[in-house]
Structure formats: C-alpha cells, structure tokens
Amino acid sequence: DAKTTQPTSMDCAEGRAANLPCNHSTISGNEYVYWYRQIHSQGPQYIIHGLKNNETNEMASLIITEDRKSSTLILPHATLRDTAVYYCIVRVFTGGFKTIFGAGTRLFVKA
C-alpha cells in the first residue's frame, strides 16, 4: 500500500474550517484514500473515504487532486470536540487487513 505523509500537528480556530493535508504520491490506481480520527484515549473513528471524486458526508469533505497524489480533509466548522489525531490512509478497497496507521496529524482546535 502507498505511504502517506502528513504534518505532525496543526492548529485551527473554533468555528473556522480545518484543512488537513495528506501526500500520497505513490498511490496506485486501485487504492482508496481513507481518513480516521482518534480522540484522546478512544478507538479510532472512521470519517470518510474516496477514490478520485470529491466526497462529502455529515462529518467532513474529502478533496482529492486530479493526479490523486494528495488530498485534503476539510472539517467545515471545527469545534473543540474535533481536537484529535487524524490519520490519512491509502489502501485497496477490499482486503481491509492492509490498513496501516501512521503517526497522523494532531489537530488542536482553539477557542
């Protein structure tokens, strides 16, 4: 599976959009981009995933560049409860056992 690169940490003001970048320059054509987050001491929580088209759900939006070498997770109106570690993962759609979690980005939402 393709390796991902994320910033170690980011800050965001409460109520503003949080844009979390992820580089995955070696992504293959059949690999999807997944995002999870882990709030302190809890199990990770699935957020969203996509292949090439932009995706949106009730939690976030996922923007994937046309060449698929990078993506951005957008939390449209960040709240203090969004403070967490965010993991960007790329892998094939089936065969979930290939999910490798890296260090992620620690997002601090500040009042």
Place this chain on the structure above:
Amino acid sequence: NAGVTQTPKFRVLKTGQSMTLLCAQDMNHEYMYWYRQDPGMGLRLIHYSVGEGTTAKGEVPDGYNVSRLKKQNFLLGLESAAPSQTSVYFCASSTYRDSYGYTFGSGTRLTVV
C-alpha cells in the same frame, strides 16, 4: 447496537502471566483485527481474521495468539506476558467491502510489570 465491545478495559499483569482479551461485535462483520498502540505512536496490526475459523499475522504478531471460533468473537492471547507488551489494545471489525471503514472498540489498557 453495542458495536465492538472489548473486555477487560484495564488489566495489570506480572511478567510471565497469561491472559486473554475478548473482542465481540454484533454487526455481523466478516473481518476482525487486533491492533496495539504505544504512547505517541500510531496503531500497529497484530493479527487479523477474514472469517470464522481463520486468522493471519499482521505487522507485530510475536508473543500473541488469536482465535476466532465464532464470527462475532475474536480473542487475543498473551501466553507469557512481557513488559514490552504494555500497551493499549484495540479491536476492530469491518465488512468485506469496508463501505463504512473499521468500527473500533474502546480499547484495553494493559500494563505488564
């Protein structure tokens, strides 16, 4: 629905003792996984299962054994605990198509002294 339930939530073991961590899911998921997470690090896959009666090794399987006798349960065993196995253990499950990603349990915090 309870989702993924892990028991126990906390445990302290002495070096050399054995124990079993239980993971139960009520979502009829085919796949189940055990991860460990050490302070300041991401999750590392220990073992996984793609169905009842089948298991396979992940990234860091040494010192652990697993069993999946029933589809809803995935057990992680430590035969002879070592201080290096002090960690937080997370169980997760998913469908084959993984349409909604993994569902994780709340974790088991294990300390080996």
